Amino acid sequence: MRVTVISLLGWTVASRADGLTIDYETAQLAAQDVGDFSDIAPAATDNGTTAIGRQSGPACRAFPGSADWPLNADWKRLNASLGGALLKPLPQASVCYQGPAFDAAECTSVVNNQVLSTAIFENPLMYTSTWPTGATCPVATNPTGTCTQGGLPLYVVNATSVRQIQIAVNFARNRNLRLVVKNTGHDFVGRSTGAGALSIWTHHLKGFEVLPNFSMGDYSGAAAHVGSGLMGYEVHEAMIQHNIALVAPSFGTVGTYGGYMAGGGHSSLGSLYGLASDQALSLNVVTAGGEFTTASPTVNSDLFYALRGGGGSTYGIVTSAVVKTYPPVSIGGLDIAFSSLDVGMEVFWKAVSVFFSFGGVIVDAGGKEGNYMSPLGTGNATFFNFTSTLEFPGIGPQAVTDLLKPLELAFQAVGINITFGQPTITQWSGVNFGAGLALKDVMFASRLIPRDVWDDPAKFAPAIAAMRKIAEAGYQLHGSTVSPSLRVAGYPGSDSGVNPAWRKAVMHCVVYDFAPHGVGVPPGDNLAARARLSQYTDLLRNVTPGSGAYINEADILEPNWQQSFFGDNYAKLVSIKDKWDPWGLFWAPNTPGSERLAVRVADKLPTQNGKLCKPCVKQVKQKRFTTS
Ligand SMILES: Cc1cc2nc3c(=O)[nH]c(=O)nc-3n(C[C@H](O)[C@H](O)[C@H](O)COP(=O)(O)OP(=O)(O)OC[C@H]3O[C@@H](n4cnc5c(N)ncnc54)[C@H](O)[C@@H]3O)c2cc1C
Numbered sequence: 001m002r003v004t005v006i007s008l009l010g011w012t013v014a015s016r017a018d019g020l021t022i023d024y025e026t027a028q029l030a031a032q033d034v035g036d037f038s039d040i041a042p043a044a045t046d047n048g049t050t051a052i053g054r055q056s057g058p059a060c061r062a063f064p065g066s067a068d069w070p071l072n073a074d075w076k077r078l079n080a081s082l083g084g085a086l087l088k089p090l091p092q093a094s095v096c097y098q099g100p101a102f103d104a105a106e107c108t109s110v111v112n113n114q115v116l117s118t119a120i121f122e123n124p125l126m127y128t129s130t131w132p133t134g135a136t137c138p139v140a141t142n143p144t145g146t147c148t149q150g151g152l153p154l155y156v157v158n159a160t161s162v163r164q165i166q167i168a169v170n171f172a173r174n175r176n177l178r179l180v181v182k183n184t185g186h187d188f189v190g191r192s193t194g195a196g197a198l199s200i201w202t203h204h205l206k207g208f209e210v211l212p213n214f215s216m217g218d219y220s221g222a223a224a225h226v227g228s229g230l231m232g233y234e235v236h237e238a239m240i241q242h243n244i245a246l247v248a249p250s251f252g253t254v255g256t257y258g259g260y261m262a263g264g265g266h267s268s269l270g271s272l273y274g275l276a277s278d279q280a281l282s283l284n285v286v287t288a289g290g291e292f293t294t295a296s297p298t299v300n301s302d303l304f305y306a307l308r309g310g311g312g313s314t315y316g317i318v319t320s321a322v323v324k325t326y327p328p329v330s331i332g333g334l335d336i337a338f339s340s341l342d343v344g345m346e347v348f349w350k351a352v353s354v355f356f357s358f359g360g361v362i363v364d365a366g367g368k369e370g371n372y373m374s375p376l377g378t379g380n381a382t383f384f385n386f387t388s389t390l391e392f393p394g395i396g397p398q399a400v401t402d403l404l405k406p407l408e409l410a411f412q413a414v415g416i417n418i419t420f421g422q423p424t425i426t427q428w429s430g431v432n433f434g435a436g437l438a439l440k441d442v443m444f445a446s447r448l449i450p451r452d453v454w455d456d457p458a459k460f461a462p463a464i465a466a467m468r469k470i471a472e473a474g475y476q477l478h479g480s481t482v483s484p485s486l487r488v489a490g491y492p493g494s495d496s497g498v499n500p501a502w503r504k505a506v507m508h509c510v511v512y513d514f515a516p517h518g519v520g521v522p523p524g525d526n527l528a529a530r531a532r533l534s535q536y537t538d539l540l541r542n543v544t545p546g547s548g549a550y551i552n553e554a555d556i557l558e559p560n561w562q563q564s565f566f567g568d569n570y571a572k573l574v575s576i577k578d579k580w581d582p583w584g585l586f587w588a589p590n591t592p593g594s595e596r597l598a599v600r601v602a603d604k605l606p607t608q609n610g611k612l613c614k615p616c617v618k619q620v621k622q623k624r625f626t627t628s
Contacts, residue, residue: 022207022227022320025284028292029166033081039074039174040081040167042290043583057584060600060613061178063196064154070175075155078171082164087156089125090149091137097147107141114139121184121231121253124156124201131441131518132190132556134601134609138519151190151609153180153199160204162284162292162319168200169317170290173585178612180588181313183258184231188442189556190608191259191312191588195599202258205229205319208238214322216281217297218491222325223281228257228318232432239429245269245326247279252432257321262312263552264498266508268331268391268428270482272366275502277308278484278493279323285316288581292319297492306576309498310566311551311591314573315580329428332392332400338416339385341376348384350414353464355388356479358407359454359506363483365403367392373467373477384471397423441518443530445537445555448505448547451483459543466539467509473536476512497576500567501548508550511537523603530557530606551590556606561590587612 034041062068070078079086096107113119120126127133136150157168172179180199182192193199207227214223224246226235233252239245247269248256256265256276265276273279282296283304295304295316306315336355340348352373362369371388392400400423411418453459471477486494486503513533517526534557541559549558551565562570573592587597589606598615599608 020225020282020320020322021284022205022209022225024160024205024207024227025162025292025319027161027163029163029170029290033163033167037077037081039070040078040170041174042166042170043173043288058176060611061196061597062176063178063611068176070177074175078167081167082157085158085160085164087124087158088154089123089156091147091152092119092123092126093137093139093143094147096140096143097137099147110139111141118253120186121203121255124158124182124199125152127185127187127190127193129188129190129441131605132608133193134195134605134607135519136609149195151193151195151607153182153194153197155197156182156199156201158201158204162286165200165202165286165317165319166290166292168198169286169288169585172198173288173290173583178587179585181258181317181586183229183255184253186254187259187312188444188553189589189606191591194587194608194612195610200317202317202319203229203255206234207320208234210242210244210325211322214281216322216492219281219324223322224325225320225322226257227320228255230256232256236429236432239328240427242325243328243429245329245428246323247273247276249276250431250433257318257323259312259552261321262307262309262314262318264309264484264502264550265552266480266482266484266550268368268431269329269393270368270484270488271363272329272393272488273324273326274484274489274493275309275498277496277498278489280304280308280321281324281492282322283307283318284320285318287316288583288585302576303580304492305495306497306573306580306592308493308496309502310496310569310573310576311588313586313588314577314591314593315586329393330396331426331428331431332395332397332423333426334390334400334404334420334423336388336390336418336420337386338411338418340383341385343416345383347415348386349464349468351411351416352386352467353460354410354414355386355407356454356464356507357460358410359481360451361403361406362390362392362481363451363506365392366394367481369479369481371477371479371481373471373479375471375474375476393428397425443513443515443517443533444510444553445533445558446508446510446549446553447537447540447544448499448501448549449479449507449509449540449544450501450504450547451506452504453544454506463540463543466543469539470511470536475533475536476514478510478512480508480510481506482508497566497569497573499548499550499565500569501546501564502550504547508553509540510553511540523605526605530555534559554590556589558590562592562595565590566592 094101095103134150137147178197180194180197183202205227209225211223232249232254235248235256261276369390374385376383408420453463548564577593599610601610
């Protein structure tokens with residue numbers, strides 16, 4: 001069922017499907033706000049036939065200097081409609097470069113704060129990964145190069161109301177602008193940035209209300225109404241304040257109800273309660289047509305399906321969510337570490353096999369585990385460290401000890417002299433790290449390892465051999481043992497657009513390449529490093545046929561990304577995208593329907609530093625490397 005729309009002075013406004021709104025959602029666009037400023041009027045029709053997303057539309061989105069770029073007077077008028085919320089920020093490091101913005105004291109502050117994740121989410125133009133912007137204004141005390149806007153947006157709407165979001169969406173659609181949505185800017189591959197774009201910054205959409213008795217479809221129980229700008233640490237603070245538990249990232253500055261939920265969202269509670277996208281019961285959304293509406297299992301259910309795991313910035317802008325809550329959870333935890341320096345290489349790999357073959361036991365107990373297999377030294381590695389942090393929600397110390405006893409004995413049987421310590425107990429609400437932590441560009445690829453690979457000896461041995469080859473080539477492997485199966489996803493989570501590969505997975509395995517690939521690295525070297533990483537990740541892909549990768553933590557150059565990130569859901573997601581966004585207004589790399597447009601870059605790198613146009617450039621064939 002689609003929400004009823006009522007015609008008002010020639011354009012339409014959505015009637016709300018339910019009464020749940022957060023303060024900033026009560027201010028909605030009305031006919032008198034539009035007046036004769038047709039640029040901010042909602043879509044009159046929903047066929048989108050002349051838009052860029054369609055064959056007959058313009059070749060490119062408007063870009064500074066193009067004939068269809070809005071005049072200064074248009075931007076001024078837009079700003080007035082927004083109540084002054086339109087920003088035209090320069091790159092943060094512009095104060096370090098000679099020119100009108102130069103400010104030595106400010107530059108010192110930027111240099112000192114560049115390592116803080118807090119500086120990233122508080123700034124409309126800062127991103128965790130700088131390479132997707134083209135890194136055209138690097139932070140430096142005495143830079144010798146130039147500072148340009150590069151792949152950063154040109155204008156930003158600092159949104160504090162739904163009305164402002166509707167105005168910005170309408171302006172972007174009516175003026176053929178590139179539109180991006182930034183929450184915290186933590187997306188690893190640049191889905192929240194874009195050259196010449198108008199950005200809607202959702203970071204200030206805060207709110208948290210406990211709903212002790214909430215009913216939606218077949219769900220009846222505890223819930224909370226949350227603002228889409230809440231970050232991980234704010235959700236953990238709310239857990240403490242209200243003595244409840246929610247699914248949220250452990251890393252404090254990740255946006256919980258923006259990209260994290262839109263892509264899936266794994267956490268320490270993943271094997272117990274499923275993904276973040278499984279928690280949603282109802283979502284408030286501004287659509288590409290400028291409507292403010294609700295999506296839930298009973299209203300606009302197709303949109304609800306897509307917004308949960310089908311990719312961020314594709315179907316609409318989520319302004320708030322009603323999500324499941326749980327009684328407070330304590331986590332029994334244990335750290336394990338061993339090194340090939342101590343036990344020798346062959347025992348090390350036997351122990352790794354022992355550990356991973358225990359993965360099914362961990363997730364069957366509702367547990368989650370995060371491990372790192374780190375090469376020591378540079379180049380092709382000859383020694384490795386293995387560390388693991390095991391977490392068992394709702395399980396006490398003695399039960400954790402009993403559960404892990406067979407693992408301890410199995411380690412000893414293969415020659416690791418290890419005795420597990422006393423498990424710790426932590427309140428999930430108090431888990432919160434990373435705010436203020438140094439963040440930097442990293443390059444990585446990933447793969448979801450299905451449970452049958454761990455459980456079937458004929459598949460298990462080749463998988464471990466693949467990991468060994470990858471590690472020996474100098475890459476770090478980071479595994480998250482977690483199983484958000486259909487069973488734990490429950491209702492309504494089990495019917496969503498999230499990658500079906502998650503439902504069979506026992507581990508999300510990331511392959512990190514710490515070789516520099518940002519500022520100063522020649523594009524050819526960068527592309528060669530990316531090709532080598534992908535070639536080694538193929539070893540994992542080959543032993544996990546039919547599986548996929550987690551869109552939020554994956555390679556921007558993931559082969560066959562449609563299948564890999566969305567599996568059999570892809571065609572359905574594209575049809576939902578086309579229904580709700582026939583203009584192709586929302587665009588982010590590797591999201592459903594995004595192959596219809598491409599960023600025209602000068603250097604062949606997969607950045608957002610160029611015009612967004614219909615594709616015309618032939619794909620560059622990557623150089624292949626031998627992995628044996
Ligand atoms: C340090 C760090 C730790 C991480 N830890 C985890 C983890 O434990 N588990 C996990 O699953 N992932 C983790 N991630 C990955 C994380 O899920 C993604 O980076 C995610 O995209 C972040 O979402 P965001 O809204 O914070 O970021 P943004 O970059 O602001 O947004 C990401 C995407 O979502 C879109 N978007 C944002 N808000 C909205 C909205 N309101 N409506 C529609 N679209 C929106 C953006 O346009 C963009 O496409 C981590 C990332 C980092 C950098």
